[in-house]
Amino acid sequence: MSKEVILQVDNFFKYRIQDIELYNEACLQHELAIFLREVLDNAKLRLEYSVYELPSILPNKNKKFIKKEMDIFIEYNKEKVVIELKFPRKDAGFPIQIYKAIEDIAFCEEVLSSRKATNFLAIFLTDHSSVMAKKEGRTKNTKHIYSLFNADNPKLKELKIDSSYPNFILKNASFKSINLKNEYDLNWVDLNHKNGSFRYYIISK
Numbered sequence: 001m002s003k004e005v006i007l008q009v010d011n012f013f014k015y016r017i018q019d020i021e022l023y024n025e026a027c028l029q030h031e032l033a034i035f036l037r038e039v040l041d042n043a044k045l046r047l048e049y050s051v052y053e054l055p056s057i058l059p060n061k062n063k064k065f066i067k068k069e070m071d072i073f074i075e076y077n078k079e080k081v082v083i084e085l086k087f088p089r090k091d092a093g094f095p096i097q098i099y100k101a102i103e104d105i106a107f108c109e110e111v112l113s114s115r116k117a118t119n120f121l122a123i124f125l126t127d128h129s130s131v132m133a134k135k136e137g138r139t140k141n142t143k144h145i146y147s148l149f150n151a152d153n154p155k156l157k158e159l160k161i162d163s164s165y166p167n168f169i170l171k172n173a174s175f176k177s178i179n180l181k182n183e184y185d186l187n188w189v190d191l192n193h194k195n196g197s198f199r200y201y202i203i204s205k
Contacts, residue, residue: 005074005081006204008039022195025087043076054116066107080117086124094130098145102159102178109181125200154186
């Protein structure tokens with residue numbers, strides 16, 4: 001099966017993103033959606049769309065998902081693609097953003113397992129100092145959750161919360177260990193943009 005949507009998202013980050021202003025996640029979401037409408041003829045594209053609105057061929061109609069809404073959902077030819085975006089800026093509470101990014105992947109896996117989608121993309125773009133450290137020649141933070149992003153060859157498979165984590169995570173019941181169905185290579189790409197230096201990754205399946 002062709003993966004044209006995934007190809008065009010990659011093209012957006014390679015060729016179109018320099019033409020837009022990068023300031024928050026909503027702008028990234030809408031600019032990506034505008035681009036995909038332009039390049040994918042007759043695609044049906046929805047933003048902040050409830051996963052429960054999608055039909056499932058599985059018998060469990062009452063399954064609860066990690067999240068209720070998909071950032072972007074696209075139907076194009078035989079492709080049904082869910083896209084999740086994270087764009088934390090320099091002043092973001094970064095441990096939480098890392099957790100939410102892993103949660104996005106787990107959510108995408110759920111949507112695929114329910115057969116509501118055929119493919120997914122989980123995208124993370126940032127100019128946060130933790131991720132930019134190596135590029136700027138500073139020591140990387142590899143403590144607890146930061147190791148998921150800042151290891152030498154980061155691979156995402158499991159987020160296991162243990163006593164090394166800060167108290168605001170340990171004492172919050174909403175933060176639970178996450179086990180992904182698959183292992184994903186995290187390949188950072190440097191982006192030198194008119195609004196500054198950024199790094200991003202795109203995980204697709």
